[in-house]
Amino acid sequence: MNTQNKKQNVVEKKQQSCPYAKKCGGCQYQGISYEEQLKKKQKWVSGLMKKHCPVYPIFGMESPYFYRNKVHAVFDRDRKNQIISGVYKEGTHFVVPIDRCLIEDQKADEIIATVKELMKSFKMKVYDEDTQYGFMRHILIKRGFATGQIMVVLVTASPVFPSKNNFVKALRKVHPEITTVIQNVNGRGTSMVLGEKEHILYGKGYIEDVLCGCTFRISSKSFYQINPIQTEHLYEKAIALAKLSGKEKVIDAYCGIGTIGLIASKKAKEVIGVELNKDAVKDAIFNAKRNDIKNVRFYCEDASKFMVKMAEHGESADVVFLDPPRSGSTETFIDSLAMMAPKKVVYISCHPETLERDIRYFKKKGYNPEGCYPFDLFPWTGHVENIVVLTRRK
Numbered sequence: 001m002n003t004q005n006k007k008q009n010v011v012e013k014k015q016q017s018c019p020y021a022k023k024c025g026g027c028q029y030q031g032i033s034y035e036e037q038l039k040k041k042q043k044w045v046s047g048l049m050k051k052h053c054p055v056y057p058i059f060g061m062e063s064p065y066f067y068r069n070k071v072h073a074v075f076d077r078d079r080k081n082q083i084i085s086g087v088y089k090e091g092t093h094f095v096v097p098i099d100r101c102l103i104e105d106q107k108a109d110e111i112i113a114t115v116k117e118l119m120k121s122f123k124m125k126v127y128d129e130d131t132q133y134g135f136m137r138h139i140l141i142k143r144g145f146a147t148g149q150i151m152v153v154l155v156t157a158s159p160v161f162p163s164k165n166n167f168v169k170a171l172r173k174v175h176p177e178i179t180t181v182i183q184n185v186n187g188r189g190t191s192m193v194l195g196e197k198e199h200i201l202y203g204k205g206y207i208e209d210v211l212c213g214c215t216f217r218i219s220s221k222s223f224y225q226i227n228p229i230q231t232e233h234l235y236e237k238a239i240a241l242a243k244l245s246g247k248e249k250v251i252d253a254y255c256g257i258g259t260i261g262l263i264a265s266k267k268a269k270e271v272i273g274v275e276l277n278k279d280a281v282k283d284a285i286f287n288a289k290r291n292d293i294k295n296v297r298f299y300c301e302d303a304s305k306f307m308v309k310m311a312e313h314g315e316s317a318d319v320v321f322l323d324p325p326r327s328g329s330t331e332t333f334i335d336s337l338a339m340m341a342p343k344k345v346v347y348i349s350c351h352p353e354t355l356e357r358d359i360r361y362f363k364k365k366g367y368n369p370e371g372c373y374p375f376d377l378f379p380w381t382g383h384v385e386n387i388v389v390l391t392r393r394k
Contacts, residue, residue, distance in 0.1 A: 016065065018102050018380075025090030027103065027380035034064050038376060041384040045374045048356040053369035053388070059233060064103075064379030067227045069209075071108035071141045072193060073098070075119070075126045083116050083126055085139070093129060103380055107177070108141040111152060114174045115139055122167055127157045129189075137186060138193050142218055144209030145228045149179045151207045153220045155193060159185045161201075168202045179203050182220055194221060206283070212236060212263045214291050222280040223256045227377045234375045234385060235263055238321065238346050241373075241389040244268050248318035251310075251342075253303040253333070258284030260321050260348075262293055268319070271296040274306045304329075307336035317342045328354030331361055338365035345390040350377075355386055366393045 021030035029037045038060045046055045061067065073085040076095040084097035100109050119126070119136060127134035138155035152171070154161075161167070161183055168181050180203025186195030198205075198220065206219045211228060212235055218224045225231040238260065244250070244267035252261030255273035257280050265271045273296060275281050281300040288296050299306060303324070310317075320342045322329060328351065337345065345367060349355035359369050367390040377385040 016102055020096060020098055020101075023089065023096045024087060024098065026087060028382040029380050034060070034379065037379065041374060041376060045352050045372065045384060045386060048352050049359070049369075049372040049386075049388070052356070052359050052363070053371050055372045055374070058374040058376055058384070059230070059237075060376045061230060061379055064376070066102065066104065066106050067229060067379065068101075068104045068108075069143050069145055069228055070224070070226045071101075071104045071112070073112050073139050075116075075136050075138065077126050083119055085112050085116055105141070105143050105145075107150065107175075108143060111141055111150070111171075111175050111178070112139055114171060115152075115154070118167060118170055121170070122163055132157075132189055140184075140193065140220065142207060142220070142224070144207050144218070146210035147208055148177065149207035149209070150175075150177055151180050151182065151203075151218070151220065152178055153182045153184050153194070154201075155184045155186050155195070157185075157187050159183075159187075159197065159199070161199075164201055172202065179207060180205055184220060208290075211259060214259075214262050214293075215287070216257055216259060216262075217283045217286050217290065218257065219279050219283055222277065222283045224259070225377065230375055230377045230385075231259075234348070234377065234387065235260055237373060237375075238348055238387050239264050239267065241371075241387065242319050242321070242344055242346050244319065249316070251307075251317045251320045253307065253320060253322040253329075254324045255284060255298065256280050256323070258287050258296070258298060260323060261296055261298075262287055262291060264321065265293050265296050269295065272317075273298040274301055274303050276300070276302050304333040304336070307333050307340070311336040311339035316340050319344045319346065321346045321348070323348040324354075326351040326354065329358050334358065334361050334365055338367070341392060343392055347388045347390065349386050349388070350383060352384060352386060355388065359388060359390075362390055367391065368393055 042058045086096045086098040089096050125134040127137040140153035142151045181201040183199045185197040248268045250268045250271045252273040255275045261271045261273040284298045369390050373387040375385045
C-alpha cells in the first residue's frame with residue numbers, strides 16, 4: 001500500500017454516512033469503507049488492463065469528502081408544494097431533495113439553500129417538466145478551490161428575469177464571496193441542463209482557478225476536472241510519464257480549456273491543442289495569454305478530423321496527450337496518430353472499459369502500453385481515472 005493509501009486508515013475512523021444513499025444512486029459505493037472502494041477499483045482496472053501492461057497501485061484521497069468543485073441541482077416542488085432542490089434519482093426524472101451532499105463543495109450547498117429561500121421571497125415559479133410551465137429550472141455552481149472564486153449559474157426557462165438586480169443583490173448579501181452570477185436560458189423541453197443563450201448578471205461571467213502553477217479561466221459551459229486536489233497529482237504524473245526534454249512537439253487532443261497542454265508547455269518546445277467545444281477553446285486561448293505562454297496554439301475542431309488532416313499534410317509530433325470523453329477515442333483518431341508516428345502517447349481515461357478497447361487497437365497500430373496508473377478522482381462513485389503510457393515499437 002502506498003503512502004497515500006496508508007493515510008486512509010485515519011479517514012476510516014471518521015467515515016461519514018450519507019442519509020440519501022438509498023434514494024439518490026449517485027454514489028454507488030455508499031456503505032463501503034473507502035479502503036474497500038480503492039481495492040474494488042484496483043481489482044476492476046487490473047482485471048481489464050493487466051493482460052496489456054503492469055497496473056500500479058491506485059492513488060487515493062487523504063480525505064475523500066466535499067471534493068466536487070462543480071455542483072448542479074434541479075428545482076422542483078414536493079407534495080406539500082414546497083420548493084425543493086436535488087438530483088434526479090438514477091435512471092428517472094424523479095427529484096431526490098438533497099440539502100447537504102458529502103462529495104459536493106459545502107459552500108455550493110449553502111448557496112443553493114439560499115437561492116431556494118429567495119425564490120420563495122421573490123415568488124418565483126419552479127419549472128414543471130410535464131407542463132413546461134414555470135421559470136427556474138436548475139442551478140449550477142463552480143468554485144475555484146485555489147482562488148475561492150465562485151460562479152452561480154441560474155438556469156431559467158424564460159429570458160425575462162423579473163427583479164434580477166434585486167435578486168442578485170439579495171443573494172450576494174448572504175454570500176458576498178460569489179464573484180459572478182449568470183442567467184442561462186433553456187426554454188427547450190430537454191434533459192440538457194444548459195441552453196445556448198446567457199446573460200451576465202454580475203461579475204465577469206467566468207471564474208479562475210490555479211492548477212499546477214497555471215491560472216485557468218473557467219466559463220459555465222467549459223469542462224474542468226471536478227476534483228482539483230487529485231487532478232494536480234494526475235496531471236503531474238501524466239507529464240512526468242511523457243519525459244519531456246524541452247525539444248518536443250506535443251499534441252494535446254480533447255484539450256478542453258487547455259489544462260494539460262499549458263502545464264506541459266513549460267517542458268516542451270511546442271504544443272498544439274484541439275477541442276470541439278468552442279467555449280472551452282475561447283477559455284484555452286485566454287488561458288495561454290493569461291499565463292504568458294507563447295508556445296501553444298489551440299484549434300476548435302473534432303480531434304479525430306484534426307489528426308487526419310495533420311497526418312495527410314505529413315505533419316508529425318513527438319508526444320500526444322489524449323483525454324477523451326467516457327466514450328473513448330476513435331479508430332480514425334488512432335489511425336491518424338499512428339501515421340504521425342509520435343514516440344510516446346499518454347492516454348488519460350475516465351472509463352476503464354473504453355480505455356482497454358482503445359489500448360487493444362493502439363497495440364495493433366504499433367504502440368506498446370508500458371504501464372497503467374489508476375487515480376481515484378471520484379470517491380464513493382463507481383468511476384476511476386487512469387493514465388496509460390504507450391511507446392512506439394521500433
